[in-house]
Amino acid sequence: MKALITGASGFIGSHLAEALLKRGYEVRCMVRNTSALKWLDGLEFAFCRGDCRDPASLGEAVKGTDYVFHLAGLTKAKRDKEFYSVNAEGTRNLADAVLTENPSLKKFVFLSSQSAAGPSLEGQPVKESDVPNPVSHYGKSKLMAEEAVLEYAGKFPVVIIRPSAVYGPRDRDFFLLFKLLRSGFYPYWGVSRYSLIYVDDLVSGIIKAAENEESAGKIFFISDEKPYTNDELISLISGIYGKKPVKVPVPRALMSVIAGAASLLKGFPSVINRDKIRELSYRDWICDSSKASGELGFISKIRLKEGIKWTADWYRIHRWL
Numbered sequence: 167m168k169a170l171i172t173g174a175s176g177f178i179g180s181h182l183a184e185a186l187l188k189r190g191y192e193v194r195c196m197v198r199n200t201s202a203l204k205w206l207d208g209l210e211f212a213f214c215r216g217d218c219r220d221p222a223s224l225g226e227a228v229k230g231t232d233y234v235f236h237l238a239g240l241t242k243a244k245r246d247k248e249f250y251s252v253n254a255e256g257t258r259n260l261a262d263a264v265l266t267e268n269p270s271l272k273k274f275v276f277l278s279s280q281s282a283a284g285p286s287l288e289g290q291p292v293k294e295s296d297v298p299n300p301v302s303h304y305g306k307s308k309l310m311a312e313e314a315v316l317e318y319a320g321k322f323p324v325v326i327i328r329p330s331a332v333y334g335p336r337d338r339d340f341f342l343l344f345k346l347l348r349s350g351f352y353p354y355w356g357v358s359r360y361s362l363i364y365v366d367d368l369v370s371g372i373i374k375a376a377e378n379e380e381s382a383g384k385i386f387f388i389s390d391e392k393p394y395t396n397d398e399l400i401s402l403i404s405g406i407y408g409k410k411p412v413k414v415p416v417p418r419a420l421m422s423v424i425a426g427a428a429s430l431l432k433g434f435p436s437v438i439n440r441d442k443i444r445e446l447s448y449r450d451w452i453c454d455s456s457k458a459s460g461e462l463g464f465i466s467k468i469r470l471k472e473g474i475k476w477t478a479d480w481y482r483i484h485r486w487l
Contacts, residue, residue, distance in 0.1 A: 167190070167191050167192070167232045167233065167272075168191065168192045168194065168230060168231045168232050168233070169186050169191045169192070169193050169194065169231060169232065169233040169234070169235060170194045170195075170196060170227055170228055170231040170233070170234045170235065171183050171186070171193065171194070171195055171196065171235045171237060172196045172216070172218060172227075172234075172235070172236050172237055172238035172260065173236075173237035173238035173239065173277075174193075174195035174196065174197060174206065174211070174237070175195070175197050175201040175202060175203050175205060175206060176237065176238075177332075177334075177336045177337045177338070177365070178237055178277065178332060178365060178368065178369070179195075179235075179237045179238075180205035180206055180336060181334070181335075181336070181365050181366065181369050182235060182237065182369050182372060182373075183195060183206060183209075183211060184209065185366075185369045185370075185373060186235075186373070187209060187210065187211070189373070191233075192212070193211050193212065194211070194212045194213070194214060194227070194231065195211045195212070195213050195214070196213075196214050196215075196216040196227045196238070197213060197214075197215065197216075198215070198216070198217050199215060205336060214226065214227045217256075218236075218238055218252065218256030218257065218259050218260050219251060219252060219255070219256050219259070220259075221259045221262065221263065224259060224260055224263035225263050225266065225267045226267075227263070228260070228263050228264050228267050228268045228271075229267050229268055230268070231268060231271065232271065232272045232273075233271070233272055233273050233274075233275065233376050234260070234264060234268075234271060234273075234274045234275065235275045235277070235372065235376070236257060236260055236274065236275065236276045236277065237277045238252075238256065239252060239253045239256070239257075239277075239308075239311075240252045240253055240304070240307075241304060241339070242304075242439055242441070242442070243303075243304075243441075246303040246441065249303045249304050249306075249307035249441075250303075250306075250307045250310065252307075253304070253307035253308055253310070253311050254307045254308075254310035254311045254314060256311075257276065257311035257314050257315060258311075258314040261274060261314060261315055261317075261318045261324075264318070264322060265318060265321055265322065269321060269322050270322070271322045271323070272323065272376075273323045273324070273325060273376045273377075273381075273382070274315065274318070274322060274323065274324040274325070275324075275325050275327065275372060275375060275376045276311065276312065276315045276324065276325070276326045276327070277327050277329070277372065278308045278309075278311065278312050278326050278327060278328045278385075279304070279305065279308045279328060279329065280292070280328050280329065280330050280331070280361065280387065280389075280451060280453050281300055281302060281304055281305030281308055281445060282298055282300055282305050282308035282309040282311075282312055282328060283296065283298050283299070283300070283305075283309075283328060283387075283453065284298055284299035284300045284301055284305060285299075285301060285445070285448035285449075285450055285451050286359075286448075286450035286451065286452050286453075287299065287448075287450075289449075289450050290452075291361070291393070291452045291453050291454035292387070292452070292453050292454065293387070293453075293454045293457070294328075294384075294385045294386065294387060294457055301444050301445060301448060302441045302442070302444040302445045303441050303444075304441055304442075304445075305445070312326050312385070316383070319382070319383045323382035323383070324382065324383065325375045325376065325381045325382060325383070325384055325385075325386070326384070326385040326386070327368075327371065327372055327375055327385075327386055327388055328385060328386065328387045328388065328453070329363055329368050329371075329387075329388045329389070330360070330361035330362055330363050330387070330388065330389035330390075330451070330452075330453050330455075331360055331361065331362050331363070331451070332362075332363050332364075332365055332368055333362060333363075333364060333365065333473065333474075333477055334364050334365030334366065334473065334476070334477055334480075335365070335476070335477060335480035335481075336365075336480075337365070337477070340477070341481060341486060343399075343400075343403065344403055344477075344478060344481060344487060345487065346411075347400065347403050347404045347407065347411050348407055348487060349411075350409065350411050350412060351411050351412040351413075351414050352400060352411050352412075352413065352414065353414050353416040354396075354413045354414060354415055354416060355415070355416045355417070355446070356449070357395055357396065357397060357449070358395065358396045358446075358448075358449050358450065358451070359393045359394065359395050359396075359449065359450045359451070359452050360393065360394055360395075360396070360399070360451045360452065361387075361389035361390070361391075361392075361393055361394075361451065361452045361453045361455075362389065362390060362394055362399075362470060362473075363388055363389045363390050363466065364390070364466075364468035364473035364476075366467075366468060367388075367390060367466045367467060367468050368388055370464065370467075371386070371388040371458055371462065371464045372388075374458075374462040374463060374464050375458070375462055378461070378462050378463075380461065381461070381462065384461075386455070386457055386458040386461075386462065386464075387453040387454060387455045387457065387458065388455055388458055388464065389452075389453050389455045389466070390455075390466035390468070390469070390470070391455055391456070391459075391466060392470070393450075393452040394470060398470075399470070399474075402470060402471055402474045403474055403478070406474070406475065406478045
């Protein structure tokens with residue numbers, strides 16, 4: 167089997183590329199000229215240059231592939247319109263290239279996000295059947311991308327994956343929390359609940375969705391099924407360092423101001439930005455992945471305590487901490 171992965175040089179994409187290679191796939195990685203390829207070095211991948219914002223660069227990339235795994239996208243941006251040009255229009259461009267150059271594709275797999283569905287407004291896990299209510303530009307752009315993908319569902323098989331918050335080796339977003347807690351303090355704006363998924367489990371779910379013939383045209387949440395409070399997460403991470411960090415109260419009303427100032431000072435998009443704060447201002451981000459369990463046979467194998475330890479060990483080995 168031949169697979170194309172967009173976003174292959176990133177956190178999730180590089181793990182997926184390795185997993186597919188181990189399963190005997192021929193893996194083609196679409197990368198941009200500016201992509202850092204260190205996670206892909208030394209493995210037998212084919213590479214092609216392409217950018218989802220440039221339709222002319224996509225035709226050759228999708229030709230001759232059995233599966234397209236579309237993981238490329240922006241999670242943070244300096245300008246809100248960039249979310250839509252990359253996440254929404256870029257996805258449409260790629261799907262259109264498949265329709266033109268490879269309509270006999272076995273499956274187009276789009277990695278969306280729980281952000282496309284929005285928070286759990288009633289405190290109950292959101293389900294695929296719920297009406298989406300994204301609260302950030304990132305989430306809205308991902309929902310628009312989902313809608314674009316589903317427009318092609320009658321022309322070639324598509325499936326959409328909505329992962330919860332993803333953590334694991336190579337991730338830079340959760341790394342910020344690890345780094346903060348090692349310093350001995352962390353900002354706190356009240357108890358929140360989150361669904362989480364270790365990257366290896368997510369990759370397993372992505373592959374199951376791709377290879378399952380009954381998944382076409384469907385959306386699946388992927389998480390480890392157990393909601394966690396931010397206090398539980400902080401306790402597990404700080405326990406690795408053997409100390410109790412100081413809680414610094416941050417009023418929710420000031421979170422957006424602080425995030426905006428941080429972005430201006432850095433001069434580049436930060437994981438803590440105004441768009442992300444729009445999401446963090448909601449208490450519950452939990453989802454129900456029982457559909458993936460029932461229809462795909464997906465089972466999360468890595469519990470949070472184990473996954474956090476493995477992630478911390480990786481950060482230490484690679485001298486991030």
